[in-house]
C-alpha cells in the first residue's frame with residue numbers, strides 16, 4: 001500500500017514483501033527527492049539556454065558537449081559507474097561499467113539533445129528522473145536482483161538522422177549511410193562528431209550484446225494535450241508512431257520575376273506549395289485518423305525576390321502508429337508529387353531521408369507501470385505516442401515501455417514547453433516503482 005503523495009519534500013514508494021513471504025512483513029521505503037530532481041533539471045536547462053527561456057542544445061554542439069560533461073559529473077557524484085560509448089551515448093549504472101549478457105540490466109533513460117528553441121523537459125526529464133531513481137536506490141541501500149542503468153541517447157531529435165544513439169545501441173544503424181548523414185543545413189554528421197571528439201565510423205561499435213538489457217522504461221512528457229484534457233496524471237504508452245521523412249525537390253526554371261509572362265513560368269516554389277497543401281489533405285483523409293504530417297523545412301533557390309524560384313526543397317515527414325498505413329501514405333504522397341510536377345511543367349525528386357518503424361510496448365512493462373500507479377494511488381490510461389522516441393528502438397531488443405506525464409497546454413518543441421513540478425515528481429515516483437518491479 002503506497003503512501004499518498006505528500007506535499008512534503010520527498011516521495012515514498014513502498015515496496016512490499018513478495019507474496020508468500022512468511023512472518024516478517026518486510027517493507028522498505030525508497031524516497032526520490034523532487035527538489036533534487038528539480039535542481040538538476042534547472043541546471044541542465046542552463047546549457048544552451050535562450051534569453052527568453054527555453055533551450056537550443058543540438059547533439060554534438062558545444063552546449064551539448066558541456067551538458068554531457070556535466071551529466072557525467074552528476075552520475076559519478078551519485079556514486080554510479082559512468083561511461084560513454086562510441087555512438088556518444090552516456091550511461092550510468094549501479095553495477096560495474098559496461099553492459100553484457102552475463103549481467104543484464106534494467107535500463108531507463110532518454111536524451112539531453114533538444115530541438116532548436118525547445119523546452120527544458122523533452123528528453124531531460126527521462127535522463128534526470130532515471131538518475132534520481134538510481135541515486136535514491138543507492139541512498140536506501142536497496143539492491144534489486146538486477147542492476148539498473150540510465151542512458152542519455154545521442155541525437156534523439158535527429159538533427160543528423162533520427163534516433164541515432166539508440167539505433168547504434170540496438171544495431172539498427174544504416175552503417176553505409178553514416179558518411180553521407182547530414183543536417184538539413186548541410187552540416188555532416190562525421191564533422192559534427194569529430195568536433196566533439198568522436199569518430200562517426202566507430203558508432204556501430206556501440207551495439208549492445210544480445211541479452212544485455214532485461215527491460216527498458218522511459219519517462220517522458222506527453223508533448224500533446226490528451227492527458228491534461230482527460231485530467232489523468234499518468235499515461236501508459238502502448239505503441240509509438242513510425243516516422244518517415246523525405247526530401248522533396250521541385251525543379252522549375254529561374255526567370256525574371258517582372259518580365260516573364262505568368263503563363264510561361266515554371267515556378268519550383270508554387271509546385272512545392274501545392275504539394276504541401278494537397279499532401280496534408282491526403283494524410284488527413286487517408287491516414288486512418290491517427291496519422292499526421294508536417295513540412296518544417298523549406299529552401300527556395302536562388303531565394304531572392306526578383307527571380308522566379310528555380311528550385312524548392314521540402315523536408316516532408318509523416319507519422320502513423322500503423323506501419324501499413326504509413327507505407328501507403330508515403331507511396332500516395334510520392335505519386336502526388338509526380339502529378340503536381342507534371343501539371344506544373346517542373347521536375348521532381350523524392351529522396352527518402354529516414355524511417356522509423358512503429359513499435360508496440362511490452363505488456364510486462366505496461367503492467368509494471370500500471371501496478372506502480374496503483375501503489376501510488378494514481379489514475380493512469382493507455383495511449384499511443386504520437387512522438388517518436390528511443391524506446392521504439394529498444395523495443396526491438398527487449399521489453400520496452402514508456403510513462404507519460406501531462407504537458408501544460410499540450411505544448412512541446414517550443415520554449416514554453418512545461419509540466420507541473422508535482423506531475424514531474426509523480427512521474428519520477430512511478431518510474432521508480434516500475435524499475436523496482438522490473439528489477440525484482
Ligand code: HGY
Pocket residue numbers: 156157386387388389
Ligand atoms: O519528433 C519527435 O517525435 C520527437 O520529439 N523527437
Ligand code: MN
Pocket residue numbers: 111122123156220
Ligand atoms: Mn523527446
Ligand code: MN
Pocket residue numbers: 115122157413
Ligand atoms: Mn523532441
